[in-house]
Amino acid sequence: MILRRLTDAFRKQDWFTVAVETLIVVLGVFLGLQVNNWNAARVERNSEQVLLLRLQEETRSLLDTQEEEMAAQSPRIELLTDANSVMFSLAPSRPLTNDECWAVVVSHWLPSPTEALSSLDELLASGRFDLISNPSVKAALRDYAVVQERSRAARAEAVSEFFRLYSRHPDAVWLEVGRAEDTDYFPPTAPLDSEGMKWRYRCDIDQIRGNTAFLSEYSDNAARLNSYLRRYADRIAVLTELDDELTTELGTPDSQRKSEAAP
Numbered sequence: 001m002i003l004r005r006l007t008d009a010f011r012k013q014d015w016f017t018v019a020v021e022t023l024i025v026v027l028g029v030f031l032g033l034q035v036n037n038w039n040a041a042r043v044e045r046n047s048e049q050v051l052l053l054r055l056q057e058e059t060r061s062l063l064d065t066q067e068e069e070m071a072a073q074s075p076r077i078e079l080l081t082d083a084n085s086v087m088f089s090l091a092p093s094r095p096l097t098n099d100e101c102w103a104v105v106v107s108h109w110l111p112s113p114t115e116a117l118s119s120l121d122e123l124l125a126s127g128r129f130d131l132i133s134n135p136s137v138k139a140a141l142r143d144y145a146v147v148q149e150r151s152r153a154a155r156a157e158a159v160s161e162f163f164r165l166y167s168r169h170p171d172a173v174w175l176e177v178g179r180a181e182d183t184d185y186f187p188p189t190a191p192l193d194s195e196g197m198k199w200r201y202r203c204d205i206d207q208i209r210g211n212t213a214f215l216s217e218y219s220d221n222a223a224r225l226n227s228y229l230r231r232y233a234d235r236i237a238v239l240t241e242l243d244d245e246l247t248t249e250l251g252t253p254d255s256q257r258k259s260e261a262a263p
Contacts, residue, residue, distance in 0.1 A: 048131055049250075055119045055141075056246040063239045065114045070232040073111075077229060079103035080222050087218070089209050101203035105173050107221035108162040110155060110228045115148055115235060134249050140242040147238045151231045158224045163217035172207035172214050176200045 083100040085091035096104065120141055123129045132138050166173050177199055208214055 096203045102201045105201040140245045
């Protein structure tokens with residue numbers, strides 16, 4: 001219709017009508033583009049909101065998991081600290097307790113931590129990181145990505161060379177197996193295998209004290225374990241900051257995480 005009127009106006013040299021019809025066409029195209037832009041912006045805002053809510057849920061879940069894992073692993077350092085003075089002949093000799101011996105024998109053990117933030121990994125892999133508009137949230141996510149990468153690299157280096165003391169020094173530390181019901185002999189911390197058997201860790205303090213090779217390797221394991229636990233603290237600190245930024249952006253009270261985490 002408009003094109004036919006424009007053609008007629010040109011034929012009749014009705015320049016006023018040509019100008020009006022042209023303006024209508026231009027305005028129509030402009031408004032159409034604006035509507036499309038508004039719709040695209042609305043869809044993007046909705047996508048960002050969904051992503052932020054998902055990030056908040058994952059962050060709080062991961063934060064709880066990190067705190068639980070750190071709490072489970074931290075006693076190992078405390079046990080080693082209690083045993084150190086005896087092992088390094090800084091205190092009178094005494095047998096190591098069952099739990100102290102366990103901590104010494106498994107001092108090389110650095111279980112893989114739960115540290116993946118799936119939404120962040122997807123954003124980085126897809127190149128859609130700029131979907132997040134809040135600069136503080138983006139900064140907190142970048143900080144976690146850096147801490148996560150450093151943590152993975154440090155653990156990979158730590159486990160590439162460690163010392164299984166019970167294999168290298170069987171005269172100083174070794175393992176024994178018994179039935180689960182033998183609670184007087186096997187401590188509660190002793191692992192239970194699929195056949196209902198428990199493992200007991202034995203330490204000969206006389207073989208340990210003055211054994212420079214054993215003590216050097218043990219010290220190396222203990223240092224790696226201490227660094228491993230510090231990385232938990234680093235991740236928890238950054239995740240806490242990320243949770244705070246998401247809470248501010250979304251207006252979700254922090255009490256919600258505490259209620260979600262409560263049994």
